[in-house]
Amino acid sequence: MADTTTDGPMLAADGTPLKQSLARALRRQKIRALMLTAPLLVFVLVSFIMPIGSMLMRSIQNTAGTEYVPDILPNVVAELEGWDPTTGELPSEAAFRAMIVDFKAAFENKQHTQLGRRFNYETPGMSSLFRKSGRKVSRMDVAEITDAKAELIDVDDDWGNIQYWATIKANSGYYTSSYYMAAFDAERTIEGVQMKDPDQRIYQKLMLRTLWLSGLITFCTLAIGYPVAWLLADLPLRTSNLLMILVLLPFWTSLLVRTSAWKILLQEQGVINDIWIALGFSDRLSLINNQLGVVIAMTHILLPFMILPLYSVMKTIPPSYLRAAKSLGATNTTAFLRVYFPQTTPGIGAGALLVFILAVGYFITPELVGGADGTFISNRIYFQFSTLGNWGLAAALGTIMLAIVLLLYYVYDKLVGIDNVKLG
Amino acid sequence: MAQTHSNDAFVAFERVQKSYDGETLVVKDLNLSLPKGEFLTMLGPSGSGKTTCLMMLAGFETATHGEIKLDGKPINNIPPHKRGIGMVFQNYALFPHMTVAENLAFPLEVRKLGKSEREAKVKRALDMVQMGAFGGRRPAQLSGGQQQRIALARALVFEPELVLMDEPLGALDKQLREHMQFEITRIAHDLGITTVYVTHDQTEALTMSDRVAVFNDGRIQQLAPPDELYEAPQNSFVAQFIGENNTLEGTVQELRDGYAKVRLDSGDIIDCKPVNVGKAGDRTLVSIRPERVEIDKSRLHPDAHTLKAEVLEFVYMGDIFRTRLRVAGREDFVIKTRNAPDQRRLKPGEMVEIGWLADDCRALDA
Numbered sequence: 001m002a003d004t005t006t007d008g009p010m011l012a013a014d015g016t017p018l019k020q021s022l023a024r025a026l027r028r029q030k031i032r033a034l035m036l037t038a039p040l041l042v043f044v045l046v047s048f049i050m051p052i053g054s055m056l057m058r059s060i061q062n063t064a065g066t067e068y069v070p071d072i073l074p075n076v077v078a079e080l081e082g083w084d085p086t087t088g089e090l091p092s093e094a095a096f097r098a099m100i101v102d103f104k105a106a107f108e109n110k111q112h113t114q115l116g117r118r119f120n121y122e123t124p125g126m127s128s129l130f131r132k133s134g135r136k137v138s139r140m141d142v143a144e145i146t147d148a149k150a151e152l153i154d155v156d157d158d159w160g161n162i163q164y165w166a167t168i169k170a171n172s173g174y175y176t177s178s179y180y181m182a183a184f185d186a187e188r189t190i191e192g193v194q195m196k197d198p199d200q201r202i203y204q205k206l207m208l209r210t211l212w213l214s215g216l217i218t219f220c221t222l223a224i225g226y227p228v229a230w231l232l233a234d235l236p237l238r239t240s241n242l243l244m245i246l247v248l249l250p251f252w253t254s255l256l257v258r259t260s261a262w263k264i265l266l267q268e269q270g271v272i273n274d275i276w277i278a279l280g281f282s283d284r285l286s287l288i289n290n291q292l293g294v295v296i297a298m299t300h301i302l303l304p305f306m307i308l309p310l311y312s313v314m315k316t317i318p319p320s321y322l323r324a325a326k327s328l329g330a331t332n333t334t335a336f337l338r339v340y341f342p343q344t345t346p347g348i349g350a351g352a353l354l355v356f357i358l359a360v361g362y363f364i365t366p367e368l369v370g371g372a373d374g375t376f377i378s379n380r381i382y383f384q385f386s387t388l389g390n391w392g393l394a395a396a397l398g399t400i401m402l403a404i405v406l407l408l409y410y411v412y413d414k415l416v417g418i419d420n421v422k423l424g
Numbered sequence: 425m426a427q428t429h430s431n432d433a434f435v436a437f438e439r440v441q442k443s444y445d446g447e448t449l450v451v452k453d454l455n456l457s458l459p460k461g462e463f464l465t466m467l468g469p470s471g472s473g474k475t476t477c478l479m480m481l482a483g484f485e486t487a488t489h490g491e492i493k494l495d496g497k498p499i500n501n502i503p504p505h506k507r508g509i510g511m512v513f514q515n516y517a518l519f520p521h522m523t524v525a526e527n528l529a530f531p532l533e534v535r536k537l538g539k540s541e542r543e544a545k546v547k548r549a550l551d552m553v554q555m556g557a558f559g560g561r562r563p564a565q566l567s568g569g570q571q572q573r574i575a576l577a578r579a580l581v582f583e584p585e586l587v588l589m590d591e592p593l594g595a596l597d598k599q600l601r602e603h604m605q606f607e608i609t610r611i612a613h614d615l616g617i618t619t620v621y622v623t624h625d626q627t628e629a630l631t632m633s634d635r636v637a638v639f640n641d642g643r644i645q646q647l648a649p650p651d652e653l654y655e656a657p658q659n660s661f662v663a664q665f666i667g668e669n670n671t672l673e674g675t676v677q678e679l680r681d682g683y684a685k686v687r688l689d690s691g692d693i694i695d696c697k698p699v700n701v702g703k704a705g706d707r708t709l710v711s712i713r714p715e716r717v718e719i720d721k722s723r724l725h726p727d728a729h730t731l732k733a734e735v736l737e738f739v740y741m742g743d744i745f746r747t748r749l750r751v752a753g754r755e756d757f758v759i760k761t762r763n764a765p766d767q768r769r770l771k772p773g774e775m776v777e778i779g780w781l782a783d784d785c786r787a788l789d790a
């Protein structure tokens with residue numbers, strides 16, 4: 001163009017440097033794009049990133065109610081610093097005195113029961129100790145007390161329990177590892193951190209069960225979903241669209257309704273058992289309120305998440321590949337195994353990842369049909385915060401599950417490559 | 425249409441019919457036989473049933489009626505993988521998750537050949553299509569023409585006696601297509617394999633084949649070597665489908681001494697060779713090739729009928745001149761004349777008299 005000079009920067013038609021006007025044009029585009037995505041970003045931030053962050057924090061914060069333990073018991077924490085519980089001796093007189101001071105302040109602020117509950121997570125019995133001691137300790141006057149140790153033990157013998165004092169010392173920081181310890185079925189004793197008795201390791205058991213049942217459910221959805229997806233991909237579009245509605249129909253029904261429907265079908269006096277008896281068998285099958293019930297119901301509920309990615313991958317594989325394989329001399333089986341199946345692995349990967357991750361976090365179905373031995377870790381997490389109010393342990397368990405899923409995702413990425421996953 | 429039913433036919437379709445929906449016949453009464461080593465092309469417009477015929481031969485579709493024989497034996501009940509027929513698909517169907525060499529080794533592996541033998545055959549097949557250096561690549565890393573070569577090599581690597589190709593060059597550009605046409609015929613002849621080739625491109629059919637079967641509407645319209653197909657079309661479909669062609673409509677007025685007198689709808693009378701007409705009074709489509717039309721009266725028979733024509737358009741095409749004329753009421757009559765020093769260059773608006781040898785003017789079915 002005539003108005004661009006040979007030396008110096010290129011100029012746009014209005015005389016501004018070309019780079020500058022390009023940047024301005026692009027900036028406007030960027031701002032517009034940002035504004036369009038802003039609602040989503042805010043939503044993700046508020047509903048996803050922040051809760052996860054808060055969960056991570058809760059799992060390590062040493063709080064009773066809303067305040068940190070060392071802020072409620074500042075004097076006790078200071079006096080216990082030099083105390084070594086392994087010597088087998090109770091803390092010093094000053095520590096007992098400090099406890100009376102801090103306890104009275106906590107009682108004023110109505111924090112002593114929350115404090116008791118906090119220590120009770122670590123050592124059962126401390127909740128009732130704090131609750132029962134409340135009124136009596138609050139009437140004490142520190143200035144008049146000569147032997148704080150004797151006075152306090154007089155209020156409740158448990159103040160002489162060295163284990164309780166050890167628990168207070170172990171949980172006197174702003175941050176604590178005790179929730180994670182509990183989540184891994186370990187406990188802190190006077191001798192140090194130890195694993196619980198094998199028959200008390202409930203979280204390990206629950207986590208392994210959750211992972212194992214999720215894996216089993218993933219396998220079942222794959223085994224059932226693969227042929228269905230193949231059929232759908234192979235049929236002419238009109239028929240396959242009709243069948244696809246049948247696949248999606250349960251998808252559009254409430255999860256609660258579907259789970260309840262399975263309850264009705266599978267229960268002791270349910271349809272399936274009635275048919276079973278009518279066929280001449282004498283014993284009713286127990287199909288529900290156990291692991292079998294969870295696997296059946298969740299396989300059904302999660303099936304669309306397997307079928308849809310598989311279908312979308314299979315749809316892109318032209319039938320000529322199988323024909324080519326057969327024309328080259330492969331039997332139906334060989335053609336399937338060597339030519340068709342390898343091309344569907346991105347769909348299998350996507351479906352399996354989706355179903356597995358959904359299953360690991362499933363709550364309602366195991367709660368309703370799981371019975372005693374079919375509950376998942378999620379049910380336990382719910383129990384922890386809703387019934388026991390132990391948000392810290394619930395958060396620690398949740399964080400561990402999140403870490404396990406991320407780890408699996410990472411391993412999967414290394415093995416299969418996440419780029420190969422096709423969701424549709 | 426006479427079809428040869430020789431006993432030494434390598435591939436034979438006998439009275440084959442095919443219907444997909446039970447209502448319409450996609451292939452209607454197909455009779456076709458080809459000897460060993462022949463390169464036969466099925467040529468026809470899209471939807472004429474070529475692919476269906478090929479798929480029946482390969483075993484992916486079953487004939488609704490009739491019998492298909494391979495080497496004298498009926499194959500209707502033999503599954504595709506036992507037919508030992510090589511196939512090249514239009515989209516190549518190279519397995520995307522295997523390398524080129526693995527693709528080629530696949531038919532050898534399923535035949536349980538040993539490793540060293542496999543490698544030797546794969547190498548030979550790759551060399552045959554000049555792709556020896558590409559064994560380690562994935563199909564997606566190859567150009568269309570290279571994929572085409574690999575597909576061909578894979579169809580041939582297990583040494584089938586019969587190879588089927590369904591529009592294998594359809595996705596290539598013109599230059600590459602012409603090159604591959606040559607390659608495919610060379611390889612087919614070198615190996616002496618029998619080939620059934622499907623295309624809708626008539627140039628491809630004419631240049632590659634020993635014989636061409638022209639398909640339309642589920643029937644073979646004519647089965648003949650390329651020159652015969654071009655010079656002696658048996659019906660008006662073939663005449664119009666193969667090469668450029670002028671048609672004039674008219675009524676047969678008289679049949680005598682092996683020639684026919686046809687009165688065109690414009691009232692003009694012309695002499696033709698009756699090919700596919702019954703008796704005087706029948707409607708007919710008369711077909712003349714553009715290069716057989718004469719504008720130099722001195723080169724025609726003195727008694728030959730001529731037609732008056734007005735030049736509408738003259739196109740200089742280098743080696744030839746293509747002139748469009750208004751003849752007997754039609755404006756799409758084309759003649760082609762060779763570019764020679766003494767050749768006339770007609771100008772639009774000019775009136776000429778055109779004629780032809782009666783032998784070159786074929787009266788076909790209407």
Ligand SMILES: Nc1ncnc2c1ncn2[C@@H]1O[C@H](COP(=O)(O)OP(=O)(O)O)[C@@H](O)[C@H]1O
Pocket residue numbers: 444445450468469470471472473474475476477
């Ligand atoms: N699988 C099929 N199901 C139903 N109809 C088909 C099928 N394949 C081909 N047809 C029909 O058969 C006719 C011939 O098709 P085809 O053999 O593919 O022709 P060509 O290869 O000559 O283009 C077409 O009308 C097509 O719509």
Ligand SMILES: [Mg+2]
Pocket residue numbers: 474475476590
């Ligand atoms: Mg076709």
